[in-house]
Amino acid sequence: MSKHKTNRLKTTKLIGPMVDKHWADLRTAKKRGEMVAWCSGPMFIFPYAMGMKCHFMAGYAAYAGGRGAADDLLKIAESEGDMLDTCSYHKAHMGMAMAIKKGIPVREDVLLPMPDLLITGRLCTEMSHYAEGLYRRMDINVIGIDTPPPLNESLVPGLEKYCEDQVRGSLIPRIEEICGKSFDYDRLIEIMAILKETCILRNECWEYFKKIPSPWTLWDYGVSIAPVFYMMGSPDAVPYYTQLRDELAERAEKGIGAIEPEKYRVYWDGWLPWGFLGQFSRKMTDLGIVPLVGRYPWEFFPHPETIDLNGDPIKEFVKQVYSNGGLAKQNLPNMSLPSIQKWVKEYSLDGVIMFSSKSCRMWNLGHPDFIKAIEKKHNIPGVVIEGDMVDSRMNSFGQIDTRLEALAEMMAARKK
Amino acid sequence: MDKKPIEQCMEISTNPYDYLKKWKIDNNKKIISCFAMNIPEEIVFASGMIPVISWRSDEPVTMGHSHLATFNCGLTRSFIDDLVKEKLDFIDGIAVNRMCLQAQGLPFLLEQATKMPYIEYLSLPALYDDNVSYNYLIEEFKRFQTGLEKVSGNTVTDDTLNNAIDIYNKNRGLLSEIYELRRKNPGIIKGKEMLAVVHSSMIMAKDINNTLLEKVVEELNNRKQTLSKDERIKVITYGGLCQTVNSEILNIIEDLGMVIVDDDIFVGSKYFANPVEKNGNPYEALGNRYMKKTPPCPTKGDYRTDWTDYIIEMAEKNNAKGIISLMIKYCPPHMCYYPDIKNKLAAKGIPEILVEVEHEIISFEQVKTRLQTFVEILQGV
Numbered sequence: 001m002s003k004h005k006t007n008r009l010k011t012t013k014l015i016g017p018m019v020d021k022h023w024a025d026l027r028t029a030k031k032r033g034e035m036v037a038w039c040s041g042p043m044f045i046f047p048y049a050m051g052m053k054c055h056f057m058a059g060y061a062a063y064a065g066g067r068g069a070a071d072d073l074l075k076i077a078e079s080e081g082d083m084l085d086t087c088s089y090h091k092a093h094m095g096m097a098m099a100i101k102k103g104i105p106v107r108e109d110v111l112l113p114m115p116d117l118l119i120t121g122r123l124c125t126e127m128s129h130y131a132e133g134l135y136r137r138m139d140i141n142v143i144g145i146d147t148p149p150p151l152n153e154s155l156v157p158g159l160e161k162y163c164e165d166q167v168r169g170s171l172i173p174r175i176e177e178i179c180g181k182s183f184d185y186d187r188l189i190e191i192m193a194i195l196k197e198t199c200i201l202r203n204e205c206w207e208y209f210k211k212i213p214s215p216w217t218l219w220d221y222g223v224s225i226a227p228v229f230y231m232m233g234s235p236d237a238v239p240y241y242t243q244l245r246d247e248l249a250e251r252a253e254k255g256i257g258a259i260e261p262e263k264y265r266v267y268w269d270g271w272l273p274w275g276f277l278g279q280f281s282r283k284m285t286d287l288g289i290v291p292l293v294g295r296y297p298w299e300f301f302p303h304p305e306t307i308d309l310n311g312d313p314i315k316e317f318v319k320q321v322y323s324n325g326g327l328a329k330q331n332l333p334n335m336s337l338p339s340i341q342k343w344v345k346e347y348s349l350d351g352v353i354m355f356s357s358k359s360c361r362m363w364n365l366g367h368p369d370f371i372k373a374i375e376k377k378h379n380i381p382g383v384v385i386e387g388d389m390v391d392s393r394m395n396s397f398g399q400i401d402t403r404l405e406a407l408a409e410m411m412a413a414r415k416k
Numbered sequence: 417m418d419k420k421p422i423e424q425c426m427e428i429s430t431n432p433y434d435y436l437k438k439w440k441i442d443n444n445k446k447i448i449s450c451f452a453m454n455i456p457e458e459i460v461f462a463s464g465m466i467p468v469i470s471w472r473s474d475e476p477v478t479m480g481h482s483h484l485a486t487f488n489c490g491l492t493r494s495f496i497d498d499l500v501k502e503k504l505d506f507i508d509g510i511a512v513n514r515m516c517l518q519a520q521g522l523p524f525l526l527e528q529a530t531k532m533p534y535i536e537y538l539s540l541p542a543l544y545d546d547n548v549s550y551n552y553l554i555e556e557f558k559r560f561q562t563g564l565e566k567v568s569g570n571t572v573t574d575d576t577l578n579n580a581i582d583i584y585n586k587n588r589g590l591l592s593e594i595y596e597l598r599r600k601n602p603g604i605i606k607g608k609e610m611l612a613v614v615h616s617s618m619i620m621a622k623d624i625n626n627t628l629l630e631k632v633v634e635e636l637n638n639r640k641q642t643l644s645k646d647e648r649i650k651v652i653t654y655g656g657l658c659q660t661v662n663s664e665i666l667n668i669i670e671d672l673g674m675v676i677v678d679d680d681i682f683v684g685s686k687y688f689a690n691p692v693e694k695n696g697n698p699y700e701a702l703g704n705r706y707m708k709k710t711p712p713c714p715t716k717g718d719y720r721t722d723w724t725d726y727i728i729e730m731a732e733k734n735n736a737k738g739i740i741s742l743m744i745k746y747c748p749p750h751m752c753y754y755p756d757i758k759n760k761l762a763a764k765g766i767p768e769i770l771v772e773v774e775h776e777i778i779s780f781e782q783v784k785t786r787l788q789t790f791v792e793i794l795q796g797v
Contacts, residue, residue: 080759081756094755124517125520125748128719129752129753132718146542148514333521333524358485365488366524369529
């Protein structure tokens with residue numbers, strides 16, 4: 001029996017039904033005569049503003065993984081020729097599309113209607129490959145928006161202009177054409193107002209990660225991401241984060257930690273293992289390890305206070321991706337290492353875990369060097385854990401146990 | 417006796433390290449490594465430096481794995497490994513194009529693993545149907561030029577750039593001529609030799625390489641006189657993005673009774689396709705070449721141009737009986753495309769086989785068995 005106890009939050013229990021409702025609405029949208037878009041990257045705000053129902057690539061794959069349906073989708077994709085090493089998010093979509101096209105039976109709750117429009121935000125080049133693959137197989141309208149991450153600050157203005165020009169020059173006119181109406185800038189501003197309010201509340205919640213013991217974990221935030229991202233503009237978002245903040249404040253006041261006793265506070269890099277959150281959580285809890293902060297969960301609009309609701313809404317949104325944002329910046333290790341170094345002190349971290357997804361090369365380049373740099377500056381240890389976001393074949397839990405135990409031992413030794 | 421031109425190409429391709437070290441001493445010019453596809457080398461050349469395409473060594477990766485995981489492509493791992501082992505100390509700078517996630521993460525590794533004085537990161541755009549991508553591309557080229565001018569101490573003028581374009585176009589023309597000789601005379605040059613000929617162009621200063629390639633053409637024309645009709649089964653290869661495929665695989669293909677009549681691989685026809693069409697503005701001319709949609713490049717985000725159709729057309733033009741997919745292990749742009757190629761070829765009844773090209777080849781025998789089966793299928797067609 002574990003020596004450590006998990007105190008589950010009441011508020012996060014609300015998120016499951018909210019997310020289920022989001023995907024159920026999407027599944028039934030066509031029956032109600034609504035148009036559907038699929039998106040990768042952050043550009044779904046634009047079809048949302050036009051009243052379309054939206055899918056988000058990583059959100060869907062995480063949802064399918066969390067529901068235990070990813071392995072079936074991956075098998076279908078591989079039976080069509082996809083490779084074992086191909087991005088599992090990409091394959092989950094190819095599997096779902098082929099299931100629809102060929103009538104291959106899969107769970108109904110992970111089937112989506114084919115979209116009227118597919119937008120790729122090419123923040124990651126594989127997001128582009130997913131749109132290309134779906135176009136070839138399903139002949140869907142595609143709008144490509146290239147959003148390269150900057151290597152350094154000097155490149156931000158040029159890339160921001162490039163992104164903004166594409167949104168104005170390509171995205172908006174094509175959406176207007178497909179929807180047969182003028183773009184709804186008023187609704188765009190409304191969504192951004194909700195996003196701003198939600199993210200300001202979310203940032204207040206982030207402050208509670210600094211408390212010792214921390215009243216919540218990165219996993220709690222992970223399951224709470226949807227309202228600040230792909231459920232952007234939802235009327236449920238502000239009430240959810242208000243309740244979450246209030247619950248965290250109450251816990252902090254009473255000194256209640258998410259894991260008790262809290263032994264080690266760690267940074268988690270890379271994707272969250274959406275299909276295996278429970279397994280990882282139990283393993284870390286058994287060792288008293290509490291994941292608190294990570295650059296991927298931190299990329300979702302970290303500076304909402306900079307959104308000017310009286311400004312040009314397109315410019316304001318693009319700034320959230322580039323100059324005022326984390327989305328594009330956190331994707332390259334050059335831009336994210338300084339943030340991680342800063343977080344070590346801010347969040348009183350004892351160690352770092354680099355989750356290296358075998359099918360995704362977005363975050364793993366740089367992991368060994370991150371550990372060396374952080375160890376050199378702060379004298380805290382780190383480990384690389386290899387696995388996958390949703391592909392169960394790529395997680396070797398025996399090896400993961402050993403790595404986590406090694407990390408716990410190193411942290412214990414350094415704390416003496 | 418002097419070595420024959422193709423033999424010289426083979427030597428340079430096999431050991432670019434010694435060749436470039438000596439060349440640098442003899443010519444006193446800086447060397448910029450270009451990682452890997454679609455970088456406008458002409459701008460580097462015009463700045464008075466020499467661009468070389470980053471290559472994969474034939475050594476297993478060892479020390480490099482202290483910087484990146486084993487599940488990255490051979491080129492990325494091998495390049496870092498070579499840098500850590502100080503095998504590339506003669507390089508003065510590295511330009512990386514964001515072709516894929518591995519290239520996207522590479523600059524950080526370069527900063528950590530080396531003390532390289534110049535690292536440039538280009539985000540050349542996806543080929544989307546708008547002027548925005550093109551305008552941004554031209555700005556990227558000019559930014560690249562500014563950085564190169566600082567490193568080289570030389571100014572890039574329209575004249576120097578146009579001169580570089582002429583030299584590069586001549587190189588493309590010579591390589592095209594060599595490919596045409598192979599198309600018309602299958603078997604005139606072995607796959608391994610052709611790989612070395614193209615690779616030599618990626619390593620050598622193009623003006624010097626032009627002289628060598630002229631001699632290669634001459635050598636092949638002489639071979640033509642003695643060439644008997646090649647009765648082997650014609651195949652084409654495609655894939656092999658960013659890096660040299662292991663030449664032993666090409667030997668196996670030919671030893672089994674097939675002859676490579678054409679290819680769509682990077683160290684092959686992809687590299688020299690499309691001359692730059694000069695129009696008075698060299699940046700726009702380079703931009704127009706980059707924006708061309710054929711040969712299709714799966715790293716360029718062009719969803720409309722069908723790579724499979726291009727390969728089929730190549731096979732039909734050359735009366736090839738089969739297609740060999742040379743897929744670099746852990747190459748997402750090709751991996752994501754592959755199911756569509758495989759299924760479309762199958763639907764059209766065109767035989768195709770996949771060979772995954774690993775940096776550390778585990779078993780040539782396994783590759784041989786697969787290709788042997790493919791030959792038997794082709795013989796039955």
